[in-house]
Amino acid sequence: MTTITWIGLGHMGSPMSANLVKAGYDVRGFDLSEAAMSAARANGVKTCGSMEEALQGADVVFTMLPKGEHARAAYLGEEGILELAPEDALLIDSSTIDVESALALHKAADEAGFVFVDAPVSGGISGAAAGTLTFMIGGHPHAVEAAAEHIRPMAGKIVPTGEAGTGQAAKIVNNMMLFICLEACAEGSVLADRLGLDPRVFWDIASVSSGNSWALQTWYPVPGIVDSAAANNNFEATFSAVLAAKDAGLALMAGEQTGVDLPAAKLVAERLQRLIDDGYGDKDCSLITKYAAPDGKI
Numbered sequence: 001m002t003t004i005t006w007i008g009l010g011h012m013g014s015p016m017s018a019n020l021v022k023a024g025y026d027v028r029g030f031d032l033s034e035a036a037m038s039a040a041r042a043n044g045v046k047t048c049g050s051m052e053e054a055l056q057g058a059d060v061v062f063t064m065l066p067k068g069e070h071a072r073a074a075y076l077g078e079e080g081i082l083e084l085a086p087e088d089a090l091l092i093d094s095s096t097i098d099v100e101s102a103l104a105l106h107k108a109a110d111e112a113g114f115v116f117v118d119a120p121v122s123g124g125i126s127g128a129a130a131g132t133l134t135f136m137i138g139g140h141p142h143a144v145e146a147a148a149e150h151i152r153p154m155a156g157k158i159v160p161t162g163e164a165g166t167g168q169a170a171k172i173v174n175n176m177m178l179f180i181c182l183e184a185c186a187e188g189s190v191l192a193d194r195l196g197l198d199p200r201v202f203w204d205i206a207s208v209s210s211g212n213s214w215a216l217q218t219w220y221p222v223p224g225i226v227d228s229a230a231a232n233n234n235f236e237a238t239f240s241a242v243l244a245a246k247d248a249g250l251a252l253m254a255g256e257q258t259g260v261d262l263p264a265a266k267l268v269a270e271r272l273q274r275l276i277d278d279g280y281g282d283k284d285c286s287l288i289t290k291y292a293a294p295d296g297k298i
C-alpha cells in the first residue's frame, strides 16, 4: 500500500487527505494544531506527534500550508522534509505561495535529489470535500505525471502548467480574478438589497445571466441563498481573510514585477486588509461585503 504523509490538516488539508484515505491510501498526518489533528483522525488519517514521525516510510509527501514562509520552513528548515523524508519520496506542495518561494523549494529539492512539484488547487473547501479540485502543476513532465497519479482522488481537473513555479503563477492570477468577482458579489448583493430586490430572486437571475461567477455560485455573501457560503454560518472562515489578503498581495507583487496595473485587485486587497485591521482576519474573506454597505450592515 502506498503511504502518503500529509503536512497541514486545516480547512483544505483535512478534506483533501480524507479523500486519499477513502481511495485506499495509508495516510499519516501532522499539523501544529491539535484540533486539526483530531478532525483528521476522525477521517481515518493516522496522526503523528511530529513531522519526523509522520515522514517515516512516506512514498509521497503533500504539504498544504498557509504561506510561503511556512512552506519554506517545512521543507528547508532544520528537521524539515528535505532532511527527513525517505530519499525516494515524491514531494508535492499544494499550498498557495509566491513563485519565488516555489522556485526556492524546487531548487533545494532538486539539489537534495528529490522529485518536487508545485501543485496549488482551486475549488474551495466544497471542492476539496467533493474531490473536484482543479490542480495546476508546475515541474518536469515526468514529475507532474507521477504526482497526478496520487492527486486523482482529490481532483476534478489536473492541468500541467509548464516549468517549475508555473502552477503558482496560474493560481495567483486565478485567485486575483476570484477576489474581483467576490467584490462584484459584495457590491451587487448590497445594491440589489437597497433597491428592494428579494435576494433569492436576484441570485436566481444573476446565476443564469451575465453576472454569474464561481463566487456567486459558491460564496454569495447573503445568508440562505447558497449552501456552501460562509454567510450562512456567521462568516466563519471557509477561506480566511488573512489567506485571501496574502493571495491578493501576491497578485499585486506580480503586477509590480511585470509592470501590469491592477486597480480592481488593489481595491479588493485593501478591503481584505481592512478586515484584518478591524480584527476579522480569521473570518471568511466574503465578509468584505460589510464595506460595500453604506452603514456596514449586511
Ligand code: NAD
Pocket (backbone or CB within 6 Å): 007, 008, 009, 010, 011, 012, 013, 030, 031, 032, 033, 036, 064, 065, 066, 067, 070, 073, 074, 094, 095, 096, 097, 121, 122, 123, 124, 125, 238, 239, 240, 243, 247
Ligand atoms: P488553514 O489555515 O485552515 O490550514 C493550514 C494548516 O497548516 C493549519 O492547520 C496550521 O496549523 C498548519 N500548519 C502551519 N504550519 C505548519 C507546520 N510547520 N507543520 C504542520 N502544520 C502546519 O488554511 P487552508 O484554508 O487550509 O489553506 C491552506 C493553503 O491552501 C493556503 O495556502 C491557501 O491559500 C490555499 N487554499 C485555500 C483555499 C480555501 O478555500 N480555504 C482554497 C484553495 C487554496
